[in-house]
Amino acid sequence: MPDITLIIGNKNYSSWSLRPWLYLKHFNIPFDEVRIPLYAEGFKDKVLQHSPSGKVPALKHGNINVWESLAIMEYLAETHPSLKSWPDHxxxxxxxxxxxxxxxxxxxxxxxxxxxxxxxxxxxxxxxxxxxxxxxxxxxxxxxxxxxxxxxxxxxxxxxxxxxxxxxxxxxxxxxxxxxxxxxxxxxxxxxxxxxxxxxxxxxxxxxxxxxxxxxxx
Ligand SMILES: N[C@@H](CCC(=O)N[C@@H](CS)C(=O)NCC(=O)O)C(=O)O
Structure with a gap:
């Protein structure tokens, strides 16, 4: 079982969720996905279990929680230093x-x-x-x-x-x-x-x- 979980919204609408999801997929990093449909019944309560901002995306890595799309990708870049996450120059x-x-x-x-x-x-x-x-x-x-x-x-x-x-x-x-x-x-x-x-x-x-x-x- 992967030790990374990405919490996302609907794929049709959740633009912020797409960003780290694409990063994980592109670099073939194994992860579990939890989809919480935006603004559906119980959305806030469910998201708040993973993300203190009450927004998706959020990432869980062991006992570490990261939220905010850019922070998630920076975190993944740091924890996977062999990946070329930014240009070299x-x-x-x-x-x-x-x-x-x-x-x-x-x-x-x-x-x-x-x-x-x-x-x-x-x-x-x-x-x-x-x-x-x-x-x-x-x-x-x-x-x-x-x-x-x-x-x-x-x-x-x-x-x-x-x-x-x-x-x-x-x-x-x-x-x-x-x-x-x-x-x-x-x-x-x-x-x-x-x-x-x-x-x-x-x-x-x-x-x-x-x-x-x-x-x-x-
Ligand atoms: N700056 C945040 C934006 C997150 C965000 O606004 N997510 C939307 C879905 S795409 C959300 O969770 N909205 C629910 C709400 O505002 O209650 C990021 O980069 O992750």
Missing amino acids: PSAKAFARSVSAEMHSGFFALREYLPMNCRKLITNFTPPENALVDIKRVKQIWTECRETYGKQGPWLFGDFTIADCMYAPVVMRFHTYSVELSPLLSDYMQTVKNHTAMMEWIAASKAETEVISSVEFD
């Missing part, structure tokens, strides 16, 4: 950490108006102005990553890193709401969506039956 690493933290702490309009909804495809969506500002900034970040640091491979920094996990739910949002992208960024989106772990997550999200009507606003 100091300037690429600094950039990767900065754009990951920027995602973790911002993009409120993008998160509010383009909620992750993996099983949905909306082709006629016009984002409000503040969401367009966020979308423009994500495009700028991805373009700079791919053009400056990503030449050696298909991921933001060439090899797969925590930064790709941080932006994977944004890929799903851009997909669902049919955000227009340059060929460079469309290729990056395909790389993420074609990852076997992402395909597994998307298939599982399609099999879920819970509906959170407050974010189904098409």
